[in-house]
Amino acid sequence: MATSATLPARPAPGARGFFSRLTNGDEIARLITLAFAAAILLVAVTLVWQLWVHSSLARQKFGLGFLTSSAWDPVDDNFGALPFIYGTVITSAIALIIAVPLGVGAAIFLSELAPQRISSTFTFFIELLAAVPSVIYGLLAIFTLVPLMRDYVEPALKKSLGFLPIFSGAIFGVGYLTAGAILAIMTLPFIISISREALLEVPVEQREAALALGATRWESTWQAVVPWARLGIFGSIFLALARALGETMAVTMVIGNDPNIHASLFAPGYTIAAVIANEFSEATGDLYLSALVGLALVLFLLTIVINALARLLIIATTRRGSAHP
Amino acid sequence: MGTANLPSASSSAGKPVGQPGKLKAVHLNFFYGAYQALHDISLEVPANKITALIGPSGCGKSTFLRTLNRISETIHNTRVEGQVLLDDEDVLKVDVTALRRRVGMVFQKSNPFPKSIFDNVAYGPKVNGFRGSLADAVEHSLKRAALWDEVKDKLQKSAYALSGGQQQRLCIARALAVDPEVLLLDEPCSALDPIATAKIEDLLFTLKDQCTIVIVTHNMQQAARVADRTGFFLLGKLIEYNTTEIIFKTPTKQETEDYITGRFG
Amino acid sequence: MTLRNRWRKGLSYVMLSLTGVCAVLAVSILFLILGCLVYNGWRSLDWNFFTKLPKSPGETGGGMANAIVGSFEIVLMATLIGLPIGFMAGVYLSEFGGKTFASLVRYMADLLNGVPSIVIGIFAWTLVVVPMHRFSGFAGGVALAIILIPITARSTEQFMTSVPQTLREGALALGASQWKTIATVVVPAAYRGIATGMILGVARIAGETAPLLFTSLNNEFWSNGLTQPTASLPYMIYTRALAPYEDWHRQAWAAGMVLLVAVLLANMAARLILSRGIAVQK
Numbered sequence: 064m065a066t067s068a069t070l071p072a073r074p075a076p077g078a079r080g081f082f083s084r085l086t087n088g089d090e091i092a093r094l095i096t097l098a099f100a101a102a103i104l105l106v107a108v109t110l111v112w113q114l115w116v117h118s119s120l121a122r123q124k125f126g127l128g129f130l131t132s133s134a135w136d137p138v139d140d141n142f143g144a145l146p147f148i149y150g151t152v153i154t155s156a157i158a159l160i161i162a163v164p165l166g167v168g169a170a171i172f173l174s175e176l177a178p179q180r181i182s183s184t185f186t187f188f189i190e191l192l193a194a195v196p197s198v199i200y201g202l203l204a205i206f207t208l209v210p211l212m213r214d215y216v217e218p219a220l221k222k223s224l225g226f227l228p229i230f231s232g233a234i235f236g237v238g239y240l241t242a243g244a245i246l247a248i249m250t251l252p253f254i255i256s257i258s259r260e261a262l263l264e265v266p267v268e269q270r271e272a273a274l275a276l277g278a279t280r281w282e283s284t285w286q287a288v289v290p291w292a293r294l295g296i297f298g299s300i301f302l303a304l305a306r307a308l309g310e311t312m313a314v315t316m317v318i319g320n321d322p323n324i325h326a327s328l329f330a331p332g333y334t335i336a337a338v339i340a341n342e343f344s345e346a347t348g349d350l351y352l353s354a355l356v357g358l359a360l361v362l363f364l365l366t367i368v369i370n371a372l373a374r375l376l377i378i379a380t381t382r383r384g385s386a387h388p
Numbered sequence: 389m390g391t392a393n394l395p396s397a398s399s400s401a402g403k404p405v406g407q408p409g410k411l412k413a414v415h416l417n418f419f420y421g422a423y424q425a426l427h428d429i430s431l432e433v434p435a436n437k438i439t440a441l442i443g444p445s446g447c448g449k450s451t452f453l454r455t456l457n458r459i460s461e462t463i464h465n466t467r468v469e470g471q472v473l474l475d476d477e478d479v480l481k482v483d484v485t486a487l488r489r490r491v492g493m494v495f496q497k498s499n500p501f502p503k504s505i506f507d508n509v510a511y512g513p514k515v516n517g518f519r520g521s522l523a524d525a526v527e528h529s530l531k532r533a534a535l536w537d538e539v540k541d542k543l544q545k546s547a548y549a550l551s552g553g554q555q556q557r558l559c560i561a562r563a564l565a566v567d568p569e570v571l572l573l574d575e576p577c578s579a580l581d582p583i584a585t586a587k588i589e590d591l592l593f594t595l596k597d598q599c600t601i602v603i604v605t606h607n608m609q610q611a612a613r614v615a616d617r618t619g620f621f622l623l624g625k626l627i628e629y630n631t632t633e634i635i636f637k638t639p640t641k642q643e644t645e646d647y648i649t650g651r652f653g
Numbered sequence: 654m655t656l657r658n659r660w661r662k663g664l665s666y667v668m669l670s671l672t673g674v675c676a677v678l679a680v681s682i683l684f685l686i687l688g689c690l691v692y693n694g695w696r697s698l699d700w701n702f703f704t705k706l707p708k709s710p711g712e713t714g715g716g717m718a719n720a721i722v723g724s725f726e727i728v729l730m731a732t733l734i735g736l737p738i739g740f741m742a743g744v745y746l747s748e749f750g751g752k753t754f755a756s757l758v759r760y761m762a763d764l765l766n767g768v769p770s771i772v773i774g775i776f777a778w779t780l781v782v783v784p785m786h787r788f789s790g791f792a793g794g795v796a797l798a799i800i801l802i803p804i805t806a807r808s809t810e811q812f813m814t815s816v817p818q819t820l821r822e823g824a825l826a827l828g829a830s831q832w833k834t835i836a837t838v839v840v841p842a843a844y845r846g847i848a849t850g851m852i853l854g855v856a857r858i859a860g861e862t863a864p865l866l867f868t869s870l871n872n873e874f875w876s877n878g879l880t881q882p883t884a885s886l887p888y889m890i891y892t893r894a895l896a897p898y899e900d901w902h903r904q905a906w907a908a909g910m911v912l913l914v915a916v917l918l919a920n921m922a923a924r925l926i927l928s929r930g931i932a933v934q935k
Contacts, residue, residue: 092832096745099738100758103806106799107761110768113779168675176669177676187924188680194853194920195686195913196860198887202894202909203689206902251679281665309769311863312887316895336771336863343775344788344867359775363768370767459826462818464751489828499819502842512827515837559823566827 114360120353129357135322135338137346142354144361146322150239150332151362154314155307157243157328158250163300165247166254167289170296173255174262175270175284186259193252201316204245209236209317212244217329232327237319240328245313250303257302257377261295262288298376305369309362311336335362410435410600411456411491411570416470418448418455420463425451427625429470433570433617438592438601440615440632442608444652448624449604450496453572456602457491458484474570489516492568496575498555500547500562505539508547508558512566525565532598533561534591553584560591571595573603577610589614608648612636620644687913694910697903702911707873707889710898717908719875723790723884727869728859730794730879731801735858736851738798739805743847746806747813748835759810762803773799774864782868790876790883793869797858804857808850812843849923856919860912862887886912 121129121142132143169189173182213236224230265288273283289296319331320341335358346352411433418426426448433439441449454460456472458479472479479487489512500508509526518525526543530536535557539550547558556576563571573592577585592601592614605611611618612632619629620643628635628644639645646652701716708715742762746755777796782788816839824834840847862885865871870882871892886908893905 087830088833089831092835093745093749096741096749097754099741100745100750100755100806102738103742103758103762103765103803106802107765109780110765110773110776113776114772117775117779165675165678168672169679172669172672172676176672185676185680188683191917191920192679192683192686194856194860194916195683196862196887196916198860198862198890198894199686199690199909199913202890202905203686205894206693207689248682251682255676255679279661279665281668282661285668305767309771311769311771312891316891336769339771339775340863340866343778344870356775356779359772363772366767366769367764370764374763457826459822462822462825485828485830487828488826493822493826495819495823495826497819499817499823501820501823501838511824511829511837515824515827515829515833562823562827 111363114356114363118353118357118360120350121357122353124350125354125357129354130361133324137342137348137351140348140350142351142357144335144358146324147333147335147338147358148361149324150242150318151308151334151336151365153239153328153332154242154246154318154334155304157240158246158307159300159304161244161247162251162254162303166251166299166303167258167296169251169255170258170262171284171289174259175288182259186256189252189255193256197249197310197312198316200245200249201313204241204313204317208245209241212236212241216240221329228326229328232325232329234329235319235331237317238327238329238331239318239325242314242318242332242334243328245317246307246310249310249313250307253303253306254299257299258292258296261292261299261377264295265291294376294379298373298379301369301373301376305366305373308369309336309366311340315340335359410475411602412471412473412476413452413456414471414473416452416455416468416472418451418460419467419469421465425624426455429626431619431626431629433600433602435600436596436598437616438596438603438614440611440618441602441604441621442606442611442618442647443621444647445606447621449619449621450574451624452621453493453574453602453604456570456572457488457493459488459493489566490568491570491572492563492566493572493574494556494559494563494576497579498552498559500550500555500558503547504544505547505550505558506543509561509565512562516566529561529565532564532595533557534587534594535561551584553580553587556580556584556588557591560588564595568599570600570602573601575604575606578606585610608636620647622647687917690906690910690913693903693906694908697907698910702904702907706875707904710896710901713900715900715904717884717886717889717904719872720884720886720889720908721911723869723872723876724859724886726879727790727793727797727865727883727885728855730791731797731858732855734794735798735801735854736805739802739854740809740847740851742802742806743809743813744835744840746810748831748839759807762806765799765803766807769863770800770861771863771866774866774868777864777868785880787880788868788870788882790869790879790881793865793883793885794879796864796868797861800861800864801854801858804854805851808854809847812846812850813839815846816842845926845929849927852919852923852926856916856923859919860887860916862891 125132125142129142130144130148133145134141134143135146136142173185177185213234217234217240220230221234269287269291270283273287274280278286314334315337318333318337320333320337321331322333322338325332339355339358343355346355413429413431416426416429417424429452441453443449451460455468456479460466461484468480474487474490501511503511506526509529510522513522513525527536530539535554538554542549547555550558577588580588589610592603595601603615615632617630618632618635620627620635622643628639628641635644636648639648701714703716703721704718705714705716706719707717742758746759750758774796777792777799781792781795785792820838820842821834824838825831829837865885865888869885871888872882872884876883890905890908890912893901893908896902
C-alpha cells in the first residue's frame with residue numbers, strides 16, 4: 064500500500080471571497096483568456112470605428128449621393144462610388160454565372176457518383192485551389208487568360224452574340240468579362256467544397272425513395288437530393304459571392320482600371336477593391352483619401368451582409384440537416 | 389489507508405455516536421435549471437463497504453453519484469440544496485480539487501487520456517504534486533487494479549491499444565493512483581462483455597477493504613452479486629435503502645418489489 | 654422501352670456525365686496553374702533569384718532576396734502577434750465561454766474572417782501608418798496579424814470543442830484544476846488540429862498582397878529594420894507582372910512559383926498532420 068507516497072497537504076479552504084478566488088489558478092486562467100477573446104471584440108469595433116471616422120470628410124461632403132454619383136475626379140475633388148459598385152456587382156455576377164453551374168455540377172459528381180477514393184482525392188485537390196494566393200491568380204490571368212479572352216473567346220462571342228449590348232464594343236482583353244472569369248475560377252473551390260458537404264448530408268433514403276418510384280439516376284439526384292441540400296448550396300453561393308466582392312489582386316490586374324460605367328462586358332472597368340488597391344498609396348488630399356475609405360466602408364458593409372446571409376443558410380442546413388423549415 | 393498524506397479535512401470535534409457513515413447525503417436536492425432531478429435524498433454510505441444504487445433509466449442515480457464528487461458542477465446552470473458530508477465535512481464547502489482526490493470516479497464509458505498507459509496512471513499523482521517514485525506508484529496502482537501483469541511490458545504504449553475491459557481497469561488504476569478514500573463507479577461495466585465484467589466485479593471485492601465503494605448499476609444481478617447495501621431510486625427519489633439481502637428478498641416498498649421482479653424498468 | 658423513357662435515360666446519362674466533366678475541369682485547373690507556373694518560372698529561377706537584390710529593368714542577374722527575407726520577417730511578426738492571441742481567444746471560447754459574451758466574440762471573429770483583406774489593410778493603415786507618418790514592415794505585420802487572429806481563434810476553438818467532455822471529466826475527477834485539465838489533457842488531445850489550423854492560417858497570410866499595399870509597401874532594397882517599407886514576395890509579383898519589361902515578367906513567374914510551392918507545401922503538410930489521426934480516439 065502506498066503510504067510513503069506523499070500527496071501534499073493542502074490548506075483547508077475558507078470562505079470564497081473575490082481575492083481568494085483571484086489566487087485560484089482557474090479564475091486567473093479564465094480572466095487571461097477572456098482578455099484575449101475581448102481583444103477580438105476590440106479589433107472588430109475599432110475597425111468599424113476607424114472606417115467611419117476616416118471616411119467622414121467624404122460622407123459629409125457627398126452624403127448618400129456618394130453611392131449614386133459616377134464622378135471620379137481627383138483634380139476637382141469630386142468622387143462617386145457608382146462605377147465601382149457597378150463593376151464589383153457585374154464582375155461578381157459573371158463569376159457566379161460561370162462558377163455556380165460548374166461548381167454545383169462538380170459537387171453533384173463528387174457526392175453522388177464518384178467512388179469514395181476519387182471523391183476524396185478530387186476534393187483534396189480542389190481545396191488546394193482555395194489556398195492559391197490571389198496575386199498568383201492575377202499573374203496567371205494577365206499572361207494566359209487575357210490573351211485567351213482577347214484572341215479567342217471575346218471575338219467569338221462578338222461574332223455570335225454581338226447584337227447584344229453586353230457583347231458589343233471594342234475588345235481589349237482586360238475588362239469585366241476577364242475579371243469575372245478569373246473570379247469564377249477563384250470562387251469555384253468554395254462552391255464545390257460546401258455544396259458537396261451539403262449534398263453528402265442528404266439522407267440516402269431520399270435518393271432511394273425517388274429511385275424506387277422509377278426515377279432515373281439523374282432525376283433522383285436533381286429532384287430529390289439537390290433540393291434537400293438547397294440551403295447549403297445557396298449558402299455556398301452567398302459565401303462565394305462575398306469572396307468575389309472583396310477579391311482584390313487578381314481583379315486589379317485584369318480589370319482595366321477605367322472608372323466609368325460601360326454596358327459592354329468587353330470594356331475595361333473598375334471595382335471597389337481594385338480602385339483602392341491602385342490609388343490609395345498615391346492619393347493626395349484628405350478628401351481623396353476619405354473617399355477611398357468611404358469605398359472601403361461600402362465594401363465592408365456589403366460583404367458583412369452577404370456573409371451573414373451565407374452563414375444563416377449554412378447553419379440552417381447543419382443544424383437541421385434538411386432543407387425543410 | 390492513504391489518508392495520512394491527504395489534508396485532514398475532517399473536523400475532529402463533534403463526531404456522532406455509533407458507526408458514522410463515510411459519505412452521507414442529507415436532504416439533498418438537485419436542479420438542472422428549473423427542473424428538479426433529485427428530491428430530498430438522505431443516505432448514509434458505510435465505510436469499507438460496497439453500496440449499489442439501482443433504478444430505471446433517468447431515475448437520478450447517476451445524477452446523485454455525480455454530486456458526491458461535485459463533477460455535476462461541470463454542467464452549467466445546476467444547483468444543489470442540502471448537504472453531502474464526507475467524514476462529517478460538507479463537501480460543498482471544501483476546495484473541490486481536494487475533494488476529488490479523496491473521492492475518485494470511474495465513468496460509464498472508459499475514458500483514458502490519449503497518452504501512454506504509464507502517463508495515464510501517473511496523471512493523478514503528478515497533477516496533485518506527488519513527490520516520490522512515480523514508477524512505484526504506477527506499478528502499485530496497476531497491481532491493485534489487477535492489470536499489472538497484462539501491461540507491465542508495454543507501459544509506454546498508448547492506452548488506446550488496450551481492449552475495452554482493460555481500458556476500464558486502467559481507468560480504475562488511474563483513479564486508485566491518488567489513493568482515494570471513496571471510489572464512485574458510474575455503470576462501469578455497461579459497455580463490457582461478461583468476462584470483463586466479472587474481472588471488474590472481483591476487483592471491487594478486493595478493493596473495498598481499502599476504500600469505500602459506491603456503484604451505480606442498471607444490472608440488478610450485479611448489485612445482488614457485489615453490494616453490501618443497495619439503494620433503489622425512482623423518479624429522483626430514494627425509495628428504499630437497506631442491506632442488499634433485504635432489498636432483493638423482502639423489500640418493504642411496492643415500487644421496489646415491482647422493479648425487482650421486472651414489472652418495469 | 655417507350656420513347657419518353659429512352660429520352661429520360663439518355664438525359665440522365667448526359668447530365669451525369671456533364672457533372673463528371675465539371676469535376677475533372679475543376680481539378681485540372683489546379684494542375685494547369687501549377688504547370689503554367691513551373692513552366693514559366695522554372696527557367697527564371699537561379700541562384701541570383703535567392704541572393705541578389707532586384708536590378709533595374711534591362712539589367713540581368715537581379716533577384717528577390719530582399720522580398721524573400723522581407724516576406725519572412727513580416728509573416729514572422731504577424732505570427733508572433735497573431736497566433737498567441739488567437740490561440741488564447743480560442744481556448745476561452747471553448748473552455749470558459751458562457752453564453753452571451755462568447756457568442757458575441759464568435760460572431761465578431763466570423764465577421765472579421767469575412768472582411769476583405771484590403772479593408773484590413775486600410776484598417777492597419779489608420780492604426781499604424783497614419784500615426785507613424787510612414788509606411789513600415791511593422792504596419793504590414795500588424796495587418797497580417799489582424800487577419801490571423803480570428804482564423805486561429807475559431808479553428809482552435811473548433812478542435813478543442815471536439816475533445817470529448819468525458820476526457821475533461823476524467824481529469825477533473827482526479828483532482829486536477831480546470832486550467833491544468835486544459836493544459837495537460839485538452840490541448841494535447843487537440844494539438845494536431847490546432848497545429849493544422851495554425852499552419853493553414855500562416856500559409857494564408859503569407860500569400861496576401863492587398864493588406865501590404867499601403868502598409869509595408871515595397872522596397873527595391875534592403876530595409877533597415879521593420880520601421881521602413883519592406884519588400885515582400887506577393888508585392889513583388891504584383892509589380893513585376895504589371896510592368897512592361899520582359900525580364901521583370903520572368904521574375905514574376907519565378908517568384909510566383911516559389912510562393913505557390915511554399916503555400917501548397919504548407920497546406921499539404923497541414924492536411925497530412927490532420928489525417929494522421931486526430932489524437933483522440935472517437
